[in-house]
Amino acid sequence: MEPPARIVRPVRARRKDAGTDGEGSSPGDAGLRGAQGVRRAGEKRAGDPARQRRLKKEAREKQGKEQEMILNKIAYDPADRASFVAARLALRKENRLGGSDLGTAAGVNKYKSRRRLYEEIKGHVAAPDLGDKQSVKDGVRCEDMVARLFEARTGKKVHRVNAVMTSDAAPHLFASIDRKVENEDAGLECKTANALNKDAFANGALPPSYVRQVKTYMKVTGYRTWYVYVWIMGIKELCYIYTLDPIEKPAWCDTLVTVREAELNECEEIAADFFNAYVLKDTPPPFDGADDEAELLKELHPTGHPGTVVRIEKVTEADLCEYDQCKKTIKHCEERMAAIENRIKEELADAAEGAIGTRKVTWKNNKPSEKTDWKAVAIDAQASTETIAAHTTLEQGARVLRIK
Template sequence: MSFTKIPTKNLSHNEWLRLRKTGIGGSDVGAICGVNKYSSPVKIYQDKTTDTITEINNEATRIGHDLEDYCARRFMEETGLKVRKSNFMYRSTEHPFMLADVDRLVIGEDAGLECKTTNILNASQWKNGQIPISYVMQCYHYMYCTGRKTWYIACVILGKEFVYRKLTWNDDIINNIVSIEYDFWQNNVLKGIMPEPDGSSSSDNIISSMFPTAENKDVIKLTGFDEKLSKRDSLISEISQLEKEKKKIEQEIQIKMEDSEFAENDTHRIKWSNVETVRLDTQRLHKELPNIYNQFLKKTVSRRFQIKAV
């Protein structure tokens, strides 16, 4: 497996982000394959086909970045292995659209290390040797791009524990990942054809940002959507029935609990607690202090999507 190494040590953060837009990185793979709940093929497509640099800058990202060194140190303590930073981005020679910006390389072993941080709510995803599937794909992507036969993944589960796992080269998995990435890059990115949406909130957000306001007042004639719209009607009916069944179970539990706040059985813990809510009485404010009400009005424009049977 051959690759080229692109020095990253002296790159600015902005230059590093632009470099990532020139190919598919490890964190993109799960989204392209439809197994990353925080992203989607549509989102990755937009990132790779526009000049806009999108940087995720939230507390979770900050914590993950700040604790990367700690995670690497804990891995060395647990395993006795030594790791080092790479300071290079790897680009596959055979498939130049495949990039790898790895967290650490293992010294003296044909292996790398991916460092993760998560909260205690996600602890179950790491139970009994498990690894979130999106991270599995990320590690195999790195194996292909670097030619290394083993990849470790370590995770700090905040407030609970430290875990690590080991993945080894698997031809079938890697060939499937390469095939999916190749298809996405050749038939979507290079041809400028957006992949089909997947129903995720990520796709929702991207589509809304692409078409933020309605300007064309003409009626668009939908062709080829009869079957899909009919299926949507059926799904609405099924969802309504399922919601009713779910609510019935909840109501039966509430009757059993009466005025108790907690209930439990061998598999579930239930909380029916008091919630105090304070809301601004906007109608009264508008009526009694209209000038102040008008000063704090904020106008926003968005699009409301509605479907009605005719």
């Protein structure tokens, strides 16, 4: 698919006010300007805090206007997921990472490794379309509802931005935000969670990969504030504020975090380092034991060729000794765990639940599982062995690493 065309937001020229020095000014205007000049001179001499606040506000407004001038957008059709995926892939080829990529590049995404991100960017493995993943489907379906919950709780209004955004201020980043907060330099990130991962939000915490995502969006858009609204299905709702400005915590906010500019700049640095150290040098990041790396290796090298022997140079005998020691430690821990579990089961006997101090233990039967012997069904249906063989396929055996 051809990537969508880049749409550059036009720069609006500033209108020169009619009431400035020259034609069109009135004596009243001149008097007003004179009074303002006297007031500002007095503020400067007295070091008036009001002047400091006004200057900071003017600087923020100037920064916002300058940022808007360099904010580019690649539009996509929200009803066509393929156009959204194509926009993201096109920007990766421009050596840019998105907000959800940055946690991976920083090594804080427990679901995806830096190595997989590298292999996807290089085109060695296909980037999975997470739109087919159930948790992602649930999140997409619930996103609009979460946005409405945010509006109801805060009184603010939000709208969609059907575009992937880039900025000259962040040449290695891009942002695809959930919502823009109206009449405010702010965005909204909508998140859903369930009872299984609710602990990730305990004690006002936000998962590190989400924090990186928010800071990436702030860096790209130039917005001063980002709201994160989390709906933990059937349990509770949480509202977070990440802001560059010192503000009082609103009553409806659960967690307020003040962010420094250096933290936003760090997002650009992480992305730049990832491309410069790995992608542009064709040097893959080392494996670090992340959950998805074993599956990645199966995709990269699904079959071993019999009779081929190579000399391994990056792994030493010292590494193998460490590996052996880890196996012994794991075996010892598993044996100790099994012994404790069996002692608990012995005391539970036929009871389904028990108490140990302040903790609860259970020993219950799972729901019965069903399994159909289709070969027996075929025989009972008097299917011939030739018919059974015609519908029988061989699957590739698992590729197992053994260290001798």
